[in-house]
Amino acid sequence: MVVCIPGLESIVGGELDALGVVHRPAGTGALAARMTDRQLYLANAALGCATRVLVDAGSFTARSFPALERGLADLDLGPWWTPEVPLRLRVTSRRSKLVHTGAVEERVRRVLGASDPAPGPRPTDPDGRAGAPGIPVHPGDGDRGPEQLLVVRIERDVVSVRVDSSGAPLHHRGWRGPQAKAPLRETIARAALVAAGWRPGVALVDPFGGSGTIGIEAARWAAGIAPGADRSFAFADWPSFAPGTWASVHAALGGGPDAGTGDTAAAPIVVRDRDAGAVEAARENATRAGVGDRVEIDEGPISTLRPPEGSAPGLLVTNPPWGGRVRGGGDLRDVYARLGHVVRDRFPGWGMAVLTGDDRLAGATGLRPRRVALRARAGAHPIGLHVWRPDGDGHT
Ligand SMILES: C[S@@+](CC[C@H](N)C(=O)[O-])C[C@H]1O[C@@H](n2cnc3c(N)ncnc32)[C@H](O)[C@@H]1O
Missing domain, CATH: 3.30.2130.30 (VC0802-like)
Structure with a gap:
C-alpha cells in the first residue's frame, strides 16, 4: 500500500x-x-x-x-x-x-x-x-x-x-536544514513540478522561493539524484532485510522518470525571494542537497524579476504567500497582480504554475485562462495548482 x-x-x-x-x-x-x-x-x-x-x-x-x-x-x-x-x-x-x-x-x-x-x-x-x-x-x-x-x-x-517500511515520511529527503516561513513539503513541490509539466531540460524560475524547496527538488531531479538517495528507511532494520538487494537498488538509483543528464542540467533553475533570511536558508539547503552549483539563488522582489539571461522560455513554478496580509502591510492581491504583470510583460513564451490556498488570489494575477491542474492539501489547508500555458492564454 x-x-x-x-x-x-x-x-x-x-x-x-x-x-x-x-x-x-x-x-x-x-x-x-x-x-x-x-x-x-x-x-x-x-x-x-x-x-x-x-x-x-x-x-x-x-x-x-x-x-x-x-x-x-x-x-x-x-x-x-x-x-x-x-x-x-x-x-x-x-x-x-x-x-x-x-x-x-x-x-x-x-x-x-x-x-x-x-x-x-x-x-x-x-x-x-x-x-x-x-x-x-x-x-x-x-x-x-x-x-x-x-x-x-x-x-x-x-x-x-x-x-x-519507510520510517520518517518520504518527504523527509534528508537535506533540509534551515527553515524559511511556510516551507512546502518536498512531495507537494515535486507534484507541482510534475503537474505543471516541468521536466529536466526546461528552464525554471521560482520568484517566491522561500527555503528553495521547488528549485531544489527540480535540480535534484535534473541531476539524476533519487528523492530518497540520501536517507535511511525502516525496512533496513527488519529481520527479513536483504542487504545485497538494497545495495544493488541503491547503486542503480537514478533521478526517477525522465531524470536529467549532463545535457539537460544546462537549463537554468532560479530561486528568488525578497527576504534575505529565506535566501540564506535556500542556499544552505541547496548545498546540503548536493545541488548548490545547479540552482541560482538570488535576493529580490517580484517587481524586479526578469527571465534568466540567454534562456529559452521555460516555466515559472511558484508558491506565493497566501492566507493573510504580507509583511509590510500590503494586500496579497497586489502581490499576485504584480506577478501577473511581470509574467505578461517580461516572460513571453513562458508558462506558469502557481500553488496557492486561495483561488481568488490566483485570479488576481489577471492572466487568463487558467486551469487547476492539481488539488491537494498542505497540512490542514486545501491548495490548488493554477496553470497557465504560454500558447493558450494570450499573456505572451
Ligand atoms: C509561501 S512562502 C514560499 C515557501 C517556499 N515554497 C518553500 O518551500 O520554502 C512565500 C515566500 O514569498 C516571499 N515573498 C513575499 N512577498 C514577496 C515579493 N513581493 N517578492 C518576492 N518574494 C516575496 C516570502 O518571503 C516567502 O518566502
Whole structure:
C-alpha cells in the first residue's frame, strides 16, 4: 500500500508505472500494489510524491475483543518485527463494532508482546525536524534506536494490519536544514513540478522561493539524484532485510522518470525571494542537497524579476504567500497582480504554475485562462495548482 497526500494519487500512480509496479486505486490517499522486496526498496527511495509505503501483514474479521485477540495471535510479523523493537501504533476504526481505538491498541500491545516507544520528545531526524506523532525517526539514527510503526485499520469489522517500511515520511529527503516561513513539503513541490509539466531540460524560475524547496527538488531531479538517495528507511532494520538487494537498488538509483543528464542540467533553475533570511536558508539547503552549483539563488522582489539571461522560455513554478496580509502591510492581491504583470510583460513564451490556498488570489494575477491542474492539501489547508500555458492564454 502506497500512501500519499490526498490529491496526489494519480501522480504517484504515474511514478509507480515508471518503476514498473502494478497498482490500483485504494481510496483517498492510497494505492494498492504488489511488490517484490526489490520494488519495495526502490519505491521508498525513488518515489517523489508518496508519503510512505506500508506492507500488508494480514487481515481478519473481528466484531469482539476475543475475536480481535485471536486474529492478532495468528499474525506472523516475524519478517518485519521482533518484540525488542518498540512499536508505534496508529489505530483507526470506521463503521465497526470495535470503536474504542485505545482499547484496540492495548490488545495489540498485549497480544504481540510489544513495548511502547520511549516517552519524551522525539529525536530529530537528519532533516532537522522532530518526528511527527506516530512517525519513527530514520531507524538507527539518533540516540533512541529504531522503532517500528504498525498501522491497524478497522473498516466494517475487517481489521487490516500494515507494517511501515519507510520510517520518517518520504518527504523527509534528508537535506533540509534551515527553515524559511511556510516551507512546502518536498512531495507537494515535486507534484507541482510534475503537474505543471516541468521536466529536466526546461528552464525554471521560482520568484517566491522561500527555503528553495521547488528549485531544489527540480535540480535534484535534473541531476539524476533519487528523492530518497540520501536517507535511511525502516525496512533496513527488519529481520527479513536483504542487504545485497538494497545495495544493488541503491547503486542503480537514478533521478526517477525522465531524470536529467549532463545535457539537460544546462537549463537554468532560479530561486528568488525578497527576504534575505529565506535566501540564506535556500542556499544552505541547496548545498546540503548536493545541488548548490545547479540552482541560482538570488535576493529580490517580484517587481524586479526578469527571465534568466540567454534562456529559452521555460516555466515559472511558484508558491506565493497566501492566507493573510504580507509583511509590510500590503494586500496579497497586489502581490499576485504584480506577478501577473511581470509574467505578461517580461516572460513571453513562458508558462506558469502557481500553488496557492486561495483561488481568488490566483485570479488576481489577471492572466487568463487558467486551469487547476492539481488539488491537494498542505497540512490542514486545501491548495490548488493554477496553470497557465504560454500558447493558450494570450499573456505572451
Ligand atoms: C509561501 S512562502 C514560499 C515557501 C517556499 N515554497 C518553500 O518551500 O520554502 C512565500 C515566500 O514569498 C516571499 N515573498 C513575499 N512577498 C514577496 C515579493 N513581493 N517578492 C518576492 N518574494 C516575496 C516570502 O518571503 C516567502 O518566502
